Amino acid sequence: MHGEDRQREIQSVLATVTFEAEELEQLRRAVAPAEFVQRAPWDAAGIAEALERADVAIISGDLDRRHLDAPRLRWVHCDHSGLTRSAVPEVFERGLLVTGSAGRSAPALAQHGFYFALALRFDVRRLLEMQDAHRWHGIEGFEHKHALWGQTLGIVGFGHTAKEMARLGQAFGMRVIVYRRRSAEVAPDVDVMLSADDGDTMDRLLAESDVIMLATQLTDATHHLFSTDEFAAMKTTAVLINLARGAVIDQDALVKALHSGEIAGAGLDVADPEPLPPDAALWDAPNVLITPHMTPAVPDRTQRSIDVIVENVRRYRAGEPLLNALTERDVYTRNRGA
Numbered sequence: 001m002h003g004e005d006r007q008r009e010i011q012s013v014l015a016t017v018t019f020e021a022e023e024l025e026q027l028r029r030a031v032a033p034a035e036f037v038q039r040a041p042w043d044a045a046g047i048a049e050a051l052e053r054a055d056v057a058i059i060s061g062d063l064d065r066r067h068l069d070a071p072r073l074r075w076v077h078c079d080h081s082g083l084t085r086s087a088v089p090e091v092f093e094r095g096l097l098v099t100g101s102a103g104r105s106a107p108a109l110a111q112h113g114f115y116f117a118l119a120l121r122f123d124v125r126r127l128l129e130m131q132d133a134h135r136w137h138g139i140e141g142f143e144h145k146h147a148l149w150g151q152t153l154g155i156v157g158f159g160h161t162a163k164e165m166a167r168l169g170q171a172f173g174m175r176v177i178v179y180r181r182r183s184a185e186v187a188p189d190v191d192v193m194l195s196a197d198d199g200d201t202m203d204r205l206l207a208e209s210d211v212i213m214l215a216t217q218l219t220d221a222t223h224h225l226f227s228t229d230e231f232a233a234m235k236t237t238a239v240l241i242n243l244a245r246g247a248v249i250d251q252d253a254l255v256k257a258l259h260s261g262e263i264a265g266a267g268l269d270v271a272d273p274e275p276l277p278p279d280a281a282l283w284d285a286p287n288v289l290i291t292p293h294m295t296p297a298v299p300d301r302t303q304r305s306i307d308v309i310v311e312n313v314r315r316y317r318a319g320e321p322l323l324n325a326l327t328e329r330d331v332y333t334r335n336r337g338a
Contacts (some may be wrong), residue, residue, distance in 0.1 A: 008319050010034040012072075014054040016041045017079050023302055027058065030310040056316075058309060062086040068094060075316060079305050081105065081160075084218045084245060087330045098326040099312055103160030104304035105295060109243050110164030112295045113213045114148075114172070116241045116267025119289055121148060146210075149173040154209030156202070156225070157216030158184070161243060165213050166190050177205045181216075181329070206233040211241065218245035223334045226250065231257035239265040239287075246272030247334070251282055258285040269293055 012035040015027060028036045034055070039046040041060055051057070051070040058077045059067075062085040067076050075097040078086055083100045091098055119125075126139050153169040155162045158180040166189040169176045178190050183197040194200035205212070212234070216222050226240065227250035234240070240263060242249055251272050257263050265287035274293055276282060283290070298304070312322045 008317055010055050010313070010317065012050075012053045013037065013056045013058065014039065014047065014050040015058040016047060017058055017060045017305075019302060019306075023306060026306050027309060030313045031056070063091075063096075063098065068096070075099070075322075077101075077309055077312065079309075082218070082245060083324075083326055083330065084332045087219070087326055087332045089331055089333065091326060092328050092331070097316075097322060099308075099322050100324045100326075101305040101308050102324045104301050104308070105298055106160035106164045108295050108298050109161040109215075110168050112269060112291070113161075113165055113215075113241050113243050113267070114168055116269075116289055117148060117211050117213075117239065120239045120265045120267060120287065121145060125289075148211070151175070151210035152177060152208050154179070154205040154212040156205070156212065156214045157181075157244065158187075159215060159217070162213075162215035163187070163189070165215060174211075177209060179205045181221075202230070203233065206230060207235075210235065210238050212238060214240070214242045214244040214248055216244050216248060217330055218247055219330050219332050220334055221329070222248050223332070224248070224250040224253075227253045228256075231262050234263050236261060237264050239263065239267065241267040243269050246270040246274060251280075255281045255285045258288060265289075269295065 010031055013031045015024065015036065015038050018041065024038060037050045037054070039050055048066065051066060051073065053072060054070060055072055056075045057067060057073060058079065060079050062078055062083070063076045067073055068090050073096065077099045079101050081100055081102040081104065083098065086098050123139060123142065123145065130138055149172060151174050153165070153174040154177045155165050156179050158178050162178065166176045166178065166187065170189045176190050177192040177194065179194040179200065179202045181196050183195045184193060186193040192204070194202070194205060214226070216225070225248050231253060249272070254266060258266060267289045269291045270293055271282065271290070276290070282288065308323055315322050
């Protein structure tokens with residue numbers, strides 16, 4: 001083989017994912033006849049030795065200096081969805097391919113978004129307080145609350161999770177507006193598609209949405225995408241839900257918007273930083289629901305990861321674009337290491 005073809009050969013694979021034996025066997029078969037070396041994530045010496053000859057690494061976390069310095073490594077698959085910590089400029093300077101397992105938990109993450117939306121709309125916190133107090137009546141203004149039916153759902157980003165959010169939004173009888181980075185045709189579950197590449201802004205989504213869900217990548221372009229101006233542009237009755245990364249939101253500005261009533265509430269599965277410090281003002285902001293970056297798993301999550309990896313092995317050898325690959329537009333350098 002010559003040139004680019006040589007880079008698409010697989011001779012040795014290092015795997016540090018903690019899959020069951022039969023799951024690892026699927027990977028072993030997919031990369032055959034290449035050498036397949038399994039090492040525990042904490043086996044630093046074994047990993048260092050294997051990286052001396054590995055073409056491909058399949059790891060459970062993010063890449064680090066060891067992978068950037070590995071002499072033969074051409075492709076790293078990180079077995080999780082958010083590749084923010086792997087999206088460093090050195091990846092592209094070195095010509096390293098980096099992919100992730102985005103989409104493996106998308107149905108559960110989308111449901112998590114609607115857990116927040118329903119809990120905020122139905123005022124679950126006060127309903128539970130009434131139940132604990134054995135009171136049948138007592139939530140002032142509850143008769144003015146609106147269900148999700150007939151409301152507008154705004155989604156920022158349109159990857160795997162966002163597509164599931166749009167599908168669920170339609171099922172709840174909501175009108176769906178999407179703001180995404182790349183130009184694209186309107187998807188079946190979307191009523192209005194806005195694209196940064198087409199010159200669109202978020203203005204329409206902010207003005208019309210009753211529920212806004214964030215499912216975008218954290219990049220230099222999306223750092224503090226939601227801050228003072230965006231909260232001012234939202235409806236005072238709207239709620240903001242973040243299933244992306246904490247730093248997509250300016251957290252100080254969010255706390256102020258919640259206290260002032262500029263927006264009606266927030267549901268957050270992510271924070272900046274994580275773990276959220278016990279003395280962080282966000283904990284005590286009004287009408288906020290927080291979960292600790294923890295979503296119940298789909299039962300076939302590992303198999304969904306394996307399916308992505310196996311398909312990417314085929315694509316890698318064929319010289320085709322890889323699924324869930326980092327691009328230079330994904331680079332994140334702000335608050336690096338926080």
